[in-house]
Amino acid sequence: MEFKDLEHYISKRQALNAALTLFAWDQDTEAPEESVEQTSKYVGTLSHELFELITDENVKNILLDLQLQDLPLEQKALVREWLKDIRKLEKIPSDKYQLHQELLMKAQHVWQKAKADDNYELFLPYLKQIVEEEKEFALYRKNNEENLYDVLLDDFEPGFHTQQLDQFFDMLKKEIIPLLQKIQNATYTIDKTYNEKDYDIDKQRIFNHWIAQYVGFDFKKGLMKESAHPFTTNFHNKDVRITTHYYLNNLESALFSTIHESGHALYEMNISDNITMTPIGVGASMGFHESQSRFYENIIGRSDLFWKPIYPRLQKAFEPLLDDVTLQHFIDGINKVQPSLIRTEADELTYSLHIMVRYEIEKKMFEGSVDYHQLPTLWNNLYKEYLGVTPSNNSEGILQDIHWAGGSFGYFPSYAIGSAIGAQIYAYMKKTVPIEQWILDGDFQKIKDYLKNHFHQYGAIYNTNELLQKVTGEPFNPQYYIDYLKNKYIQIYHLINE
Amino acid sequence: MEFKDLEHYISKRQALNAALTLFAWDQDTEAPEESVEQTSKYVGTLSHELFELITDENVKNILLDLQLQDLPLEQKALVREWLKDIRKLEKIPSDKYQLHQELLMKAQHVWQKAKADDNYELFLPYLKQIVEEEKEFALYRKNNEENLYDVLLDDFEPGFHTQQLDQFFDMLKKEIIPLLQKIQNATYTIDKTYNEKDYDIDKQRIFNHWIAQYVGFDFKKGLMKESAHPFTTNFHNKDVRITTHYYLNNLESALFSTIHESGHALYEMNISDNITMTPIGVGASMGFHESQSRFYENIIGRSDLFWKPIYPRLQKAFEPLLDDVTLQHFIDGINKVQPSLIRTEADELTYSLHIMVRYEIEKKMFEGSVDYHQLPTLWNNLYKEYLGVTPSNNSEGILQDIHWAGGSFGYFPSYAIGSAIGAQIYAYMKKTVPIEQWILDGDFQKIKDYLKNHFHQYGAIYNTNELLQKVTGEPFNPQYYIDYLKNKYIQIYHLINE
Structure with missing residues (x-):
């Protein structure tokens, strides 16, 4: 053949x-x-x-x-x-697959209601049944030596296993939690009340379209709309779409959603013509995709290099709201560390702590037997332990994410893996190309071309580790991420002498 | 089975x-x-x-x-x-069919560019190839006695043939051209310069959304966007979509596009639940569909009954632009007869003359051989002959409509057939229900219900003539349309004594 x-x-x-x-x-x-x-x-x-x-x-x-x-x-x-x-x-009987899809559709509706009404008990039987069926499906395809949760991890991050993730998260725990405590005890504090002024939505629309274009989003090959939760989708490398969401009293939210989704979009726009419109004409993995969105959103988008040339433009766009906010003040603001209850609103430092909570609970659900009635308490205890905050209800606790209602387990870790991959690639770029100068010059075409040439073009031809090896000369190494976070926040919070 | x-x-x-x-x-x-x-x-x-x-x-x-x-x-x-x-x-080989569909999609894109650049030569090879392939496809299925163009007509208006259409258009020619001349010589003249003031696009958006809702468009079952050419599309009876197009210096254009498309949409929204999402869950024919859009746009939408209750609202929406335009002046304006170059901007009386130009050219393309380089000249000559005006370029001449780029030939006549069906149904309604009072009262639910009960619900269960017989007790009879036009314009132009 x-x-x-x-x-x-x-x-x-x-x-x-x-x-x-x-x-x-x-x-x-x-x-x-x-x-x-x-x-x-x-x-x-x-x-x-x-x-x-x-x-x-x-x-x-x-x-x-x-x-x-x-x-x-x-x-x-x-x-x-x-x-x-x-x-x-x-190996999944098609009738069972069909029933499972129907369950997921219904569960997402129930989850919405449960979240709105702060009623975990309403969602509990659905969660339990989804996990049971997902376990059953994972069993059909698991190898003898694999554990069940690894089967799911492999769907999103081929080659990653529980063991490797445990090490990664232990490293983060050991380094980030003490860093967070230092920041919370620092004498240097950051005010970001400026972010809650009334930022006209139409003006935000104009600025966000401009900034998407600035970082390289090509409006001839894509478009930008609005939705409840920002996301990226694509049909091929010449039709990539992003959404953002505007809030009157939160300037940052749309800005960093736009830059984040633009990062995803640039990846898809850079896929080679000879594999777009095929099953491998997509990002290499969830983690690799997330590495690109976070690279643009956090590493580039929250740096002073990035804002130095364009901050006056932002001030002018929302005149006079930012007139008395200096560039330094703004950079501090967008990097303010503030342990919170909601993952999607987390700052760059504490984000992976939110992921760890979910990872621990998912492992419990898939590796052993778990009392579903106890999950909210487990969730709250882990938030207290990792972030020092406790949800006052289940809507801002265990019910906050839609993922489980949609049958996505093993997906959350990729968010943290992505941050680490982004930092690893950035470290390599700093050693080999003048990336900082490119950012300062707003020369995003160079960045886009670099990423295209070094890995975007390949889509899913290589798996995560192969691709990392190819791009940076070594496999997944989260030390770069730890170093990046430490350097950044020591500087932001003037911790050098503390 | x-x-x-x-x-x-x-x-x-x-x-x-x-x-x-x-x-x-x-x-x-x-x-x-x-x-x-x-x-x-x-x-x-x-x-x-x-x-x-x-x-x-x-x-x-x-x-x-x-x-x-x-x-x-x-x-x-x-x-x-x-x-x-x-x-x-x-009888069409499936690979040929697929290539043809791809050609049509590209051709529509090329047409857009050709129209924007006034470049007929760019579009010419596409037009020629489309016609050749359409001819080939029509040949596969034509009966011995049929001519090629009749095969295409039957797709849009089952039961209508060139012979019947020639008669219909001859009737119109005989009646409308003299009426047009009378109007052009009338002592009563109409000023509509008010229509060209600067009508803020955002205010137009708000008013057009309101008026769509006023005539019965249900925004829970549909939505309204903007496109170069207004159109209606639908997925089932609970998802029907319309577009309109706004011009700063033309208040009427969007208004009557919106009402027109709402007429199409109401038909689709009224299709019965038991046939929606089936191949017969659509309008009975192109002409029947067009009869509904024109019924709303012209018979209702350009009447004084319609505007009497809502004209103050229009004045207020665009204050002060219409402050010195009386209701009578406005009604005259929206019915002003003014032979023009653009079909979609044509007044109700001269509209069918635009159709006749296209009908003549389509017949030539399908019945004989035609020099495609000469088509713009042919187009311009026919405009001169029927409407007394000549395009100054091809963008406002032969490139004005997307239909041919989409492979739609034999489609234009249905616009004129639709006007005649609309008039026939309105004549019947006037005899049997207080339709004029409903319009004056803004009681569009009654109109929507009437249309639903009498024929919208049936979708394509019956063909054009069966349905007309069922609704009005007689088959297609264009005399109602002639009478309607004569009565209307004699009154508008005070021709009673001329």
């Missing part, structure tokens, strides 16, 4: 996938209120078609044959990834 | 169709500039899938079996329409 026997199936898979992506985009940004129920039938039908296609017997036979052949790199990767998808899906 | 054997195929057909509709909607309202070429491959693939499904042998066998059975009305109609689709498509 030849690779071209597969091409018809690739086209169909990508077209169905693009249609589903477009329905989701539409639903999240503009579809009318009463359309959902009927439109979800279309989505169900198309999802079913896609499932059938991915696990199609003919496709599998072609792939198994191709797997033995000496193929070009891209084709080899595509065959490998598709076979992986088949292994993930084929 | 049973009808339920078909249901799986109906779901798939509707889901693929909805996906294609969504891609088109996206492309027309927001997709990024450079996305078109790659996205058109998805569209090609999905169109191919849809084509394969519609012409599937299993489906055909089920349909042929069901055709002989005694089925409920809706099922019978669905079987009839699907078999008609099969007859339309089955």
